[in-house]
Amino acid sequence: MALLDLAMQGLAVFGFILFFVLWLMHFMSIIYVRLHLHKKRPEVKQPFMQLAGVSLLKPLKGVDPNLISNLETFFTLDYPKFEILLCIQDQDDPAVDVCKKLLGKYPNVDARLFIGGKKVGINPKINNLMPGYEGAKYGLVWICDSGIRVKPDTLTDMTNQMTEKVGLVHGLPYVADRQGFAATLEQVYFGTSHPRSYISANVTGIKCVTGMSCLMRKDVLDQAGGLVAFAQYIAEDYFMAKAIADRGWKFSMATQVALQNSGSYSIGQFQSRMIRWTKLRINMLPGTVLEPVSECFLASLIIGWAAHYVFSVTDYWLMTSPQGGPLCFSKLDFAVAWFIRESMAVQIFLSALWDPTISWRTGRYRLRCGGTAEEILDV
Numbered sequence: 001m002a003l004l005d006l007a008m009q010g011l012a013v014f015g016f017i018l019f020f021v022l023w024l025m026h027f028m029s030i031i032y033v034r035l036h037l038h039k040k041r042p043e044v045k046q047p048f049m050q051l052a053g054v055s056l057l058k059p060l061k062g063v064d065p066n067l068i069s070n071l072e073t074f075f076t077l078d079y080p081k082f083e084i085l086l087c088i089q090d091q092d093d094p095a096v097d098v099c100k101k102l103l104g105k106y107p108n109v110d111a112r113l114f115i116g117g118k119k120v121g122i123n124p125k126i127n128n129l130m131p132g133y134e135g136a137k138y139g140l141v142w143i144c145d146s147g148i149r150v151k152p153d154t155l156t157d158m159t160n161q162m163t164e165k166v167g168l169v170h171g172l173p174y175v176a177d178r179q180g181f182a183a184t185l186e187q188v189y190f191g192t193s194h195p196r197s198y199i200s201a202n203v204t205g206i207k208c209v210t211g212m213s214c215l216m217r218k219d220v221l222d223q224a225g226g227l228v229a230f231a232q233y234i235a236e237d238y239f240m241a242k243a244i245a246d247r248g249w250k251f252s253m254a255t256q257v258a259l260q261n262s263g264s265y266s267i268g269q270f271q272s273r274m275i276r277w278t279k280l281r282i283n284m285l286p287g288t289v290l291e292p293v294s295e296c297f298l299a300s301l302i303i304g305w306a307a308h309y310v311f312s313v314t315d316y317w318l319m320t321s322p323q324g325g326p327l328c329f330s331k332l333d334f335a336v337a338w339f340i341r342e343s344m345a346v347q348i349f350l351s352a353l354w355d356p357t358i359s360w361r362t363g364r365y366r367l368r369c370g371g372t373a374e375e376i377l378d379v
Contacts, residue, residue, distance in 0.1 A: 015302045022299055025200040032199050037172065037255055052159055053081040053138030054215070059128045060088045060095040060146045066263030068098050070149040075106040078152040079159075084111035085132035089124070091115055095146075121231020133227045142215045147262035149176065158215045158254045167220050167249025168241060171213040171258030172198060182267045189270070190260070193295065202253060207245045211237025213258035220244050235280045 056074060060067075074084055086099045099113050118130035133141065140162065142155070161169040172195060175187040201208035214237065221227070224243035230236040245251070281291070292298050327334065356367045357376065364376040 015304075018293060018299055019303045022294060025196050025294075028203050029196050029199040032203055033195070036253065037257065052140055052162070053083075054079070054140045054142050054155060054159065055132075055136035055138040055218070056082060056084045056142045056144060056155075057129050057132045057136070058084060058086050058144060058146065059125050060086060060099070061090075061093060061124075061128070063094045063098055064147075064263035066149075066261050067095065067146065068102070070147060070261050071098065071102055072105075073149045073151070074144075075102055075109050075111070076152060077150065077155050079155040081138070082110070082155060083137065084109065085136060086111065086113045087117065087128045087132040088113070088115050089117040089128045120228045123231045123234060123236050126227050126231040126236055130227060136218060139218055140215055141218045141221070142213070143211060144213045144258075145211070145260075147260050148213055149259050149261040151256065154254075154256050157256050158213075161252040161254055162215060162217075163252070165250050166252045167217050167244040167247070168209065168251045169215040169254055170209045170241075170251065171254045171256060173210050173212050174257035174259055176259050176261040178261070178265070180265075182265050182270060185267060186260075186265060186270050189274075197294065202251065207241055207251060209237060209241040209251065210258075211240070212260065213254075214240075215254075216240065216244065217249070220247055220249060223247065235284060238280075238284060 058071070058074070071086075088095050088099065096113070096115065103111055103113065112132075112135070114131040114135065116131065117128045118134075119127050120130055121127065129143070140159070142158070144150075158169045158171070173190055174195075175183070175190045177183075177187075198208050198210075221240065221243070224240075224247070227236075229243070230239050233239045241251070278291075293302060329337075358365050358367065365373040366376055367373050
């Protein structure tokens with residue numbers, strides 16, 4: 001019984017700590033979003049940062065209904081010095097024709113197409129990007145997934161965050177408005193659970209970055225071995241961010257979100273993606289096994305148990321007072337009886353509301369408002 005009491009006490013304490021931590025995460029995330037995101041920032045005054053060239057690395061594989069419109073937003077960026085490096089692994093990939101169409105439509109944009117990739121490890125994204133990375137001519141590299149769409153000033157916003165002590169600028173992942181329940185499901189996740197963890201981690205100094213849209217210093221990546229050094233990992237974004245942080249550089253979050261706008265989506269695809277991400281986190285960060293307790297349903301059960309335990313303990317102390325001494329049954333018997341009695345409370349109340357008649361001694365009576373009653377006579 002002592003061990004059971006200790007376990008229940010521990011779970012109750014954990015529940016109240018969890019309640020505090022989750023509300024703190026919500027509070028920090030909401031405040032940060034309100035103060036930081038979608039804010040117009042004045043242009044930075046450093047000439048170097050205003051003119052810093054950016055090499056955009058775009059990994060492509062296959063096409064979806066939104067690919068060409070997403071890609072086109074990068075060709076219309078309002079930025080003085082950037083290049084677009086389109087990377088495709090397979091010569092027969094239909095994305096090749098999409099890229100050639102855009103290259104022909106925007107001949108004045110500095111853009112090149114790299115086909116074939118370069119096998120340097122197990123990570124297919126890194127293998128695909130290698131020729132583009134080796135051909136990049138600017139000091140900042142922006143790795144941005146194929147499903148992302150941007151605004152004309154997105155790159156300006158990101159470079160404005162790249163101050164002299166910052167080595168990586170990332171965008172908070174979010175989802176564009178699309179049709180269908182699968183799109184709604186994805187948008188709800190990236191608007192609730194994901195930013196709650198993502199933002200609170202970054203606010204408290206924990207380096208949390210996804211590789212959907214990341215602007216990085218190329219010389220720092222080269223110091224870490226270049227893209228080749230990360231080809232052995234599936235979660236290359238985590239290890240690139242770690243390498244930059246390990247060299248003393250800070251991270252900054254753009255004021256614009258990394259807007260996902262894939263034209264191919266379903267509940268099954270979303271679930272598979274979440275399972276893949278969770279597998280990666282579990283293998284990289286063993287503490288991820290505690291992640292489910294941050295989700296509302298499980299957290300509510302634990303917090304509810306904590307409240308239940310505290311109230312039951314105080315009720316136990318209350319009961320010992322009129323008893324005038326120790327109870328004649330065990331604490332376990334008390335806990336079970338207390339739980340059953342508390343569970344019956346709502347059912348008792350609803351039953352009383354539903355039927356205004358009562359049976360008392362040998363008679364049956366119908367209650368009236370004000371406390372009066374009439375006897376029900378059997379005919």
